[in-house]
Amino acid sequence: MAxxxxxxxxxFEGTLRRHPFRFVxxxxxxxxxxxxxxxxxxxxxxxxxxxxxxMCSMVYLKFSLSALSGGSDGQGAMGMQMAQQLLETxxxxxxxxxxxxxxxxxxxxWFGSGLIAEDxxxxxxxxxxxxxxxKFDYFLGKxxxxxxFGMLVTLVPFLLICLMASIASPDWAFAKEETxxxxxxxxxxxxxxxxxxxLVLAASSLVKKRNHALLGIFGAGMSLLVxxxxxxxxxxxxxFTLISPLDNLVLFSEWIFEKDRPPLEGDPAYALVALAAxxxxxxxxxxxxxxxxxxxx
Amino acid sequence: MxxxxxxxSTTHAPVIELDSVQxxxxxxxxxxxxxVKVPSGPVGLLGPNGAGKTTLIKILLGLLRANRGSVQVxxxxxxxxAGRLAIRTVVGYMPESDCLIPGLNAVELVSxxxxxxxxxxxxxxxxxxxxxxxxxxxxxxxxxxxxxxxxMKQRLKLAQALVHDPQLLLLxxxxxxxxxxxxxxxxxxxxxxxxxxxxxxLLCSHLLPDVERTCRxxxxxxxxxxxxxxxxxxxxQVADNEVSVVIRGEVAAxxxxxxxxxxxxxxxxxxxxxxxxxxxxxxxxxxxxxSExxSExxSNSGAYRVQLPAQAEDSDSVLGxxxxxxxxxxxxxxxxxxxDDVFLRLLRDEGxx
Numbered sequence: 001m002a003x004x005x006x007x008x009x010x011x012f013e014g015t016l017r018r019h020p021f022r023f024v025x026x027x028x029x030x031x032x033x034x035x036x037x038x039x040x041x042x043x044x045x046x047x048x049x050x051x052x053x054x055m056c057s058m059v060y061l062k063f064s065l066s067a068l069s070g071g072s073d074g075q076g077a078m079g080m081q082m083a084q085q086l087l088e089t090x091x092x093x094x095x096x097x098x099x100x101x102x103x104x105x106x107x108x109x110w111f112g113s114g115l116i117a118e119d120x121x122x123x124x125x126x127x128x129x130x131x132x133x134x135k136f137d138y139f140l141g142k143x144x145x146x147x148x149f150g151m152l153v154t155l156v157p158f159l160l161i162c163l164m165a166s167i168a169s170p171d172w173a174f175a176k177e178e179t180x181x182x183x184x185x186x187x188x189x190x191x192x193x194x195x196x197x198x199l200v201l202a203a204s205s206l207v208k209k210r211n212h213a214l215l216g217i218f219g220a221g222m223s224l225l226v227x228x229x230x231x232x233x234x235x236x237x238x239x240f241t242l243i244s245p246l247d248n249l250v251l252f253s254e255w256i257f258e259k260d261r262p263p264l265e266g267d268p269a270y271a272l273v274a275l276a277a278x279x280x281x282x283x284x285x286x287x288x289x290x291x292x293x294x295x296x297x
Numbered sequence: 298m299x300x301x302x303x304x305x306s307t308t309h310a311p312v313i314e315l316d317s318v319q320x321x322x323x324x325x326x327x328x329x330x331x332x333v334k335v336p337s338g339p340v341g342l343l344g345p346n347g348a349g350k351t352t353l354i355k356i357l358l359g360l361l362r363a364n365r366g367s368v369q370v371x372x373x374x375x376x377x378x379a380g381r382l383a384i385r386t387v388v389g390y391m392p393e394s395d396c397l398i399p400g401l402n403a404v405e406l407v408s409x410x411x412x413x414x415x416x417x418x419x420x421x422x423x424x425x426x427x428x429x430x431x432x433x434x435x436x437x438x439x440x441x442x443x444x445x446x447x448x449m450k451q452r453l454k455l456a457q458a459l460v461h462d463p464q465l466l467l468l469x470x471x472x473x474x475x476x477x478x479x480x481x482x483x484x485x486x487x488x489x490x491x492x493x494x495x496x497x498x499l500l501c502s503h504l505l506p507d508v509e510r511t512c513r514x515x516x517x518x519x520x521x522x523x524x525x526x527x528x529x530x531x532x533x534q535v536a537d538n539e540v541s542v543v544i545r546g547e548v549a550a551x552x553x554x555x556x557x558x559x560x561x562x563x564x565x566x567x568x569x570x571x572x573x574x575x576x577x578x579x580x581x582x583x584x585x586x587x588s589e590x591x592s593e594x595x596s597n598s599g600a601y602r603v604q605l606p607a608q609a610e611d612s613d614s615v616l617g618x619x620x621x622x623x624x625x626x627x628x629x630x631x632x633x634x635x636x637d638d639v640f641l642r643l644l645r646d647e648g649x650x
Contacts, residue, residue, distance in 0.1 A: 007430035009494045012462035016386055016415030025412035033400035123394045127457065130358055130390035131413040132382040295381070296361050 022133060026141025031148055034111050044110060045153070048103045052157040055096045056164045059089055063168035082170070086177050089165050093181055094257050096161055097188055101249070103153050104192050109217050112146040112200035114210030116289070121208045125293045135290035139201075146197035154189030184256045192249055195279050199245060202282035205289035221246060238266045242274040249275065310372070312337050312465055312497045313357060318366035320352050320521075327352045329521040330366070339491025339498040341508030341529070343640065344518030350501040351393060353518070354467050357499075358390055371465060386415060389458030393469040393501075395450055403429055403438045403445075403453050411460040421460070428456040432486060448479035455486060465497045466490060472507055480507075487511045509636045517643055524643040532639050538605045539632040540612045546624030548599040554618035561604040602632065 035041060066085055119125045128138060162182050166175035175182075203220070204213040224244040231240035241247040248271040255268030311334035320328040327349045342350050355361040356368060359375030367374065371387055374380045398406065404425050411421030429438045432452040437445070445453065451471060458466055471487060472480045488511045491498040502508055508515055509529060516526040525532065544551055548564075555562050603615055612629065619626045 007427075007433075007435070009431050009459075009489065010427045011494075012416075012420070012424055014417070014420050016461060017417070018415055022413060022415075025409050029398075029401065029405065029409040032405060033398065036400055119398070122398060123392065123396045124398045126360065126392045126394070127390070127396045127410060128413065129360060130385055130388070130392070131410060132385045132415065133413055134378070134382070295359060296355075 018132065023137045023140035023144060026128070026133075026138065027144035027148070030115060030142070030145045034145070034149075040110060044103070044107050048100060048153045048157065051096065051099055051103075052160060055092060056161055059092060059161060059165045060168045062089060062092075063165075063170070082173060086169070086174060089169070089174060090178055090181055093158075093161055093165065093185070097158060097185060097257070098250075098253070100153055100157060101188075101192055101253070104150050104189075105196055105221075105246075107153050108146050108150050108193065108196045108200050109214060111149045112142075112197060113204050113213035113217060115142045115145055116201060116204040116286075117207050117210050117213045120205075120293070129294050135287060135294045138290055138294070139286060142201055143197055146200060147193055150193030150197060151189065154193055155186065158185035158189055180258075184258075187256050188253050191252065191275070195245065195249060195275055198279045198282035198286070202285040205286050239270070241266045242270055245275065245278055247271075248278075310337075311335055312340075312371060313499070314367075314369040315353075316367045318353075318356065318363045318368060320349070320356060320361065321364050327521050328356070328363070331521070331523055332366075333516060333523055333526055335499065335516065336514060337497045338514065339487070339496075339500065339512040341512035341515040342499055342501040342518065343503070343505065343508050343515050343636075344524075345503055348503075348518040349521040350503075350518055351469055354390070354469050354499070354501055357384075357467060358388060359384060386461070387464050389461065389463035389466045391454045391458040391466070391468045391471055393473060395454075397442050397445075397450060397453065399443050400441070402441055403434055403456070406442065406453070407457050407460050410457045414461040416461060424460050424462070425456075428459045429453075431459070432456045433482065447474040448476065448483075451475060451479070451483060452486075455483070459490075463496075465499070467499050467501070469501045470503070471500065472502065472504060484510050505636045505640055515636065517640060519643065525639070529636060533636055540603050540605065540615060541628070541630045541632050542601045542603055542615060542619070543598070543627040543629075544601070544619055544622075544624040545598040545627055547622055548597040548624070550622035551599070551601075551618060551624050554622050555601075555603060555615075558614055558618060559606065560615070560618075563602040564599055598627070 062085060066081060119128070125138075159182075162174070162185060165178075166172050169175075200213070200217055203216045204210070207213050207216065221244075225246055228240050228242075228244035228247055231243075232238060241251060247266075251266050251271040252268050252275060255271075313333075313335035315331050315333050315335075318328055318331045319326070331349075331353070342353065344350050352361060356363050357370050357375065359381035362376075368376070370384045373383045375384055401409075404422070407425035407429060408421040411424050412418065416424060426438070429435060432455050434449060434452050434456065437449060442450070442453070451473070455468070455471060458468070468487065472483050475483060484507055487498060487500060490496045491500075491511060491513075498512070500508060500512055512529060514526070514528050515532065517524040552562070552564070605612060605615070612631070615629065616626065
């Protein structure tokens with residue numbers, strides 16, 4: 001018996017199982033670690049929380065106040081008024097969703113940039129890959145973290161505001177008449193979160209320090225945006241929006257919300273293809289780096 | 298042909314089998330056609346820095362791919378993904394570098410790694426507490442890892458290697474950066490695991506006393522090759538055919554007898570006791586022929602280190618010399634050279650070659 005303490009070594013009598021969702025502990029552990037630092041959480045989540053509360057209140061008040069003021073103009077006028085309110089609410093939600101796009105970029109960049117870089121810096125991947133963990137499990141574990149933080153600022157508030165609009169509207173009119181807004185919100189949330197997560201994780205896998213990854217993300221993002229703008233101005237060709245991931249995200253989002261006059265010119269289908277290509281490239285970079293971390297040649 | 302380590306444990310199936318394993322980093326040859334069968338039980342992997350110890354451990358785990366040769370760990374090959382995953386389930390790895398994730402505490406880290414190995418949630422938590430108790434981190438288990446000392450980090454790394462109760466432990470420099478007390482305690486844990494808990498341990502170290510204290514067998518690596526392998530007891534015993542003799546009586550007569558036999562000897566210490574009863578110390582190493590004449594009227598005791606000739610089958614001739622000199626034999630032991638001596642001699646031979 002070891003004399004360093006009074007405890008004896010106990011054998012494990014149970015069995016080891018190969019769980020299909022082996023990445024979950026990795027995700028939970030990273031979320032636990034990241035949420036221990038309160039200041040970034042407060043700074044990054046307080047503005048979206050306030051925005052969500054304000055927008056939910058505005059949506060609620062819009063229906064409540066009109067219910068108080070209206071009532072004597074006849075069925076036709078009421079119908080017109082309701083249609084107008086639903087349209088305005090839809091506009092409010094679209095505005096809200098676009099505002100959250102900025103927050104999701106900041107949040108995923110902040111929480112995702114260190115996920116692989118810091119593991120490489122501390123060589124923690126040696127302990128992970130000394131376990132029966134594949135590189136895909138590891139990827140899913142890290143991807144789950146960015147999805148979690150991204151969804152907190154996209155899907156959760158989007159569904160909340162849609163729910164608020166549905167409850168506040170008479171006879172759940174919003175849920176019945178504007179069903180497509182629910183779908184658009186979900187697609188917007190998933191698209192932004194998934195694409196940004198992949199880009200941020202790719203940057204994180206290329207460096208060994210989180211700050212370098214952050215610099216790379218914002219540096220590359222801003223550079224591509226500027227290059228795209230300049231190229232469009234010089235050539236008068238809207239297809240140059242395709243080189244900027246942010247432009248593509250905005251363009252595609254406008255399409256899913258069926259904006260009549262989108263501020264960006266370009267074909268949403270091409271934007272979708274460009275986003276898919278960027279995501280695939282990012283995924284390939286991540287997997288190539290993880291392959292080197294799992295087994296070196 | 299793989300070099301089988303000739304030990305008592307070779308009757309069991311080897312834990313690790315390497316056959317002509319070669320690993321190259323660019324032009325640098327880290328492992329040069331290494332072949333060995335590692336028996337069960339505690340085995341030391343000894344070698345100077347850069348000998349290829351860490352490379353070998355990583356190859357065993359499948360973290361590195363060998364350029365040539367075959368590797369079997371507990372009957373599985375790390376070449377295929379299935380083999381790698383199977384090996385990683387039954388092997389506990391304690392890496393040399395810190396490898397710890399800041400922001401977690403010990404329980405969180407160990408239980409997470411337990412779950413990744415396949416433990417259920419409750420089991421991983423129970424095991425985390427058990428192994429942290431075992432390594433002596435019971436009071437610090439909820440402290441943030443950032444506040445851990447080097448000794449605590451080393452213990453934690455051992456705990457995470459043990460969480461799934463693996464059959465084979467690969468310990469890479471477990472005493473690195475530890476103070477003497479921490480080192481002693483870590484070695485006690487390793488010794489306990491290898492000798493009392495029935496674990497197969499491959500202890501990778503450049504510190505000879507660590508290996509000597511904890512392992513039965515040793516593989517000595519140098520420049521990517523196996524310089525020697527076998528049981529430590531045998532390796533140190535056959536190194537020199539020397540005996541330590543302590544006698545009381547006429548030491549000069551005993552020394553004369555040794556010279557007549559043609560034995561080399563060293564007098565380690567002499568105590569001369571005058572007939573009047575006063576004791577004086579006449580110490581110092583005396584080699585070869587008789588060096589000091591001691592008065593016949595003085596009764597002496599002396600300790601000698603006698604080198605037996607290569608052809609001497611046993612130490613009976615020394616006993617005869619003691620008898621003929623009229624001395625009393627107080628003790629006689631075969632001298633074992635330390636692993637240090639063996640290691641240095643091997644490195645010297647390798648250098649000469």
